[in-house]
Amino acid sequence: MTLVAVLLAGGTSSAWALTPLPVTPSPAPVATPATPGADDNVVGGGQLGSLDTVVGSGTGLGALPTVTTASFVLADATTGRVLASRAPHLKRPPASTLKALTALTLIPRLEPQGTYKVAAVDTRVEGSRVGLVSGSTYTHDQLFTALFLPSANDAASALARSRGSVSQTVRQMNDEAQRLQALDTVAKNPSGLDADGQVSSAYDLALIGREGLNNPKFAGYAKLVRTTFPGKQPKRASQKRATFVIESQNRLLRDKYAGAIGVKTGFTSKAGRTYIGAAERNGTRLIVTLMGNIEPTEIAARRLLDWGFANAGRVQTPVGTLVEPLGPAPTSDVDSASADAASLGNDTDPISASTSSASFGGSSAMLRWGVLIAAALAAAGLIVLTYVGNGSLARRRIRRRYHR
Numbered sequence: 311m312t313l314v315a316v317l318l319a320g321g322t323s324s325a326w327a328l329t330p331l332p333v334t335p336s337p338a339p340v341a342t343p344a345t346p347g348a349d350d351n352v353v354g355g356g357q358l359g360s361l362d363t364v365v366g367s368g369t370g371l372g373a374l375p376t377v378t379t380a381s382f383v384l385a386d387a388t389t390g391r392v393l394a395s396r397a398p399h400l401k402r403p404p405a406s407t408l409k410a411l412t413a414l415t416l417i418p419r420l421e422p423q424g425t426y427k428v429a430a431v432d433t434r435v436e437g438s439r440v441g442l443v444s445g446s447t448y449t450h451d452q453l454f455t456a457l458f459l460p461s462a463n464d465a466a467s468a469l470a471r472s473r474g475s476v477s478q479t480v481r482q483m484n485d486e487a488q489r490l491q492a493l494d495t496v497a498k499n500p501s502g503l504d505a506d507g508q509v510s511s512a513y514d515l516a517l518i519g520r521e522g523l524n525n526p527k528f529a530g531y532a533k534l535v536r537t538t539f540p541g542k543q544p545k546r547a548s549q550k551r552a553t554f555v556i557e558s559q560n561r562l563l564r565d566k567y568a569g570a571i572g573v574k575t576g577f578t579s580k581a582g583r584t585y586i587g588a589a590e591r592n593g594t595r596l597i598v599t600l601m602g603n604i605e606p607t608e609i610a611a612r613r614l615l616d617w618g619f620a621n622a623g624r625v626q627t628p629v630g631t632l633v634e635p636l637g638p639a640p641t642s643d644v645d646s647a648s649a650d651a652a653s654l655g656n657d658t659d660p661i662s663a664s665t666s667s668a669s670f671g672g673s674s675a676m677l678r679w680g681v682l683i684a685a686a687l688a689a690a691g692l693i694v695l696t697y698v699g700n701g702s703l704a705r706r707r708i709r710r711r712y713h714r
Contacts, residue, residue, distance in 0.1 A: 363396045366625040375613035380582075380602030381512040384614045386622060387520045387588060387597040390632035393618055393625050398513035401494050402601045405576030405584045406438070406461045408502035408510065410518050410528075411495070413457060415486045416469050416479065417527050418640045422451040426472035428464075435463040437503055437578075440556060442468060446543035456539060458531040459558045461575065466501040476500060486640070490517045491633045504580040515599040516632055519573045519586040523595070525639065532572025532588075535563050561608040562587055567615075571595075575607060587611045591619055 365374050374394055381397035392398070430444040440462035442448065450472065456465035470479035476499065483497040492514035498505035510518075522528040541552040562570040569589040576584035583603035589596055596618045598611050 363394065364629050365394045366392070366628045368621070368624040368626040370624050371621050372617060375617055377600075377610040377613055378604040379600045379610055382601070382610070382614065383512040383516045383597075383599045384618050385516050385520075385597050385632055387523060387595040387632075390520070390634070391625065391628035392516075392630040392632065393596075393622060393628060394614070395512070395629050398516075398630075399494055399511045400601070401509040401511055402584075403504050403508060403578060403581035404495075404502055404510035404515065404601070405504075405578045405581035406502040407515055407518075407574050407576040407584045407586050407599075408497060408508070409457055409461060409466060409500070409576075410515070410522050410532075410574045410586055411483050411486060411492075411497060412466055412469070412479070412500040413454060413528055413531065414518060414522055414525065414639075415483045416473055417454065417525060419473055419482075420450040420469065422449065422454075422527070424450050424472070426450065426453065426468055428468055429471065432464050432467040432471065435467050435501065435503075437463045437501065439464040440539060441541075441554075443542040446540075448540065452539060454527075454531050455534065455537060456556065458572075458574065459534060459537070459556045461559055463501040463503060466499075470500040487514070487518075489637055489639075490514075490521055490635050492517045502576055502578070502581075504578050510601075512599045512601050513632075515584075515586050515601070516597050519588060519597050519599065520632060521635060521639070522573060523571065523588055523597070529572065532574065533563065533570075534558060560587070561606075562589070562611060565608065567608075567612065573597075583607045585611060587615070589615050589619075594619065594622055596622065 363374065365371070379396070380402065381400045382395060383392060383398045384394045385392045425447050426449075427447045428442045428444050433439075433442055433444050438461050440456035440460050442456075442462075442464045448468070450469065453465045453469050453472070456462040457469065467476065470476045473479050473482075479500050480497050483500065484495075487493075487495040487497065492510070494509065494511035495514045495518075496507055496509055498508035502508075522532060536555055536557040538553040539556045541554060544551055558564060559575045560570075560572065563572065567589060569591040571588050571590055573586040573588050581602070583600065583606075585598070585600040585603065585607045587598045587600075587607075596615055598614045598618070600607060600610055603610050
């Protein structure tokens with residue numbers, strides 16, 4: 311008798327796109343212009359892959375203001391025309407701007423009113439936190455709000471585990487980056503905390519922010535200035551749950567910069583200040599991204615956005631173009647296993663963390679014992695009963711080789 315091993319697979323992943331960007335990636339052997347016959351990679355003697363600042367050409371353009379940032383992109387979010395840039399494909403740590411990719415990935419996959427019971431591991435994350443309480447239950451809508459406003463790393467952990475696991479979410483984030491043709495981006499965690507190999511670029515952040523603004527739920531979270539957030543869940547249902555106020559870290563929103571509509575701030579000691587910002591005036595929607603910024607983010611963002619609104623209509627030849635996604639945004643794939651996420655999120659075992667929420671979702675101890683028992687029973691030629699999902703029983707018969 312022989313036993314055929316059952317593979318435990320976690321989720322689906324899309325094919326990795328290799329389509330070149332219309333402006334030179336860093337590094338990239340070949341550049342594809344956005345318009346056939348035009349060279350969008352060299353404007354005014356500058357090179358998009360270099361550290362030079364490059365500005366689109368036109369009549370009556372004002373001087374671009376000085377900003378102390380390692381790289382930036384200023385683009386028309388509607389048309390995709392890049393008005394000005396500096397080292398747009400320079401790969402740098404993204405800090406919490408990566409949470410924009412986390413949100414883009416998970417919003418279609420988690421019902422807003424679905425709930426998650428916080429695990430202790432969620433509360434032990436480093437960096438900024440909203441103050442999730444282990445054992446308390448929160449809606450996904452509340453967790454997304456915390457992800458954007460105080461840039462909560464505990465909320466990022468909770469959302470990732472509510473979907474199934476951190477590793478599954480990170481895989482889907484990288485799939486989403488490839489769909490967007492954000493080819494400079496590699497995600498290693500859902501929070502943006504510094505991690506070896508986790509990088510993005512100003513160009514990619516512009517792609518991510520632009521796509522986010524096209525998602526009504528994402529855009530709604532991105533433009534919130536302040537709201538109330540629940541505290542610890544009371545033991546008795548009759549008791550009222552306490553709340554406290556959380557506020558956006560985006561000073562353009564808080565200071566009511568004209569037309570500001572989000573999107574996400576970031577900072578770590580390794581990344582420095584990072585930013586995805588957007589504003590809309592008189593039908594023109596601009597997006598600005600900053601990486602490695604030295605001066606306060608709001609100062610650099612204001613200067614570039616002010617210049618953009620004053621000069622966008624005068625730019626006749628853009629620096630380049632933000633590419634379109636390779637396909638439509640993922641539709642909701644919420645299933646019964648991931649919708650009931652209370653037990654899902656408590657799975658912190660590194661082995662079961664790589665499995666799909668639709669495949670398991672229970673405790674890692676049950677999984678390990680189940681595998682051991684299955685092997686023992688199979689060796690004896692018996693029927694194996696394997697627990698799958700949230701306590702449901704799936705019967706898989708290990709039959710003798712010649713039994714039909």
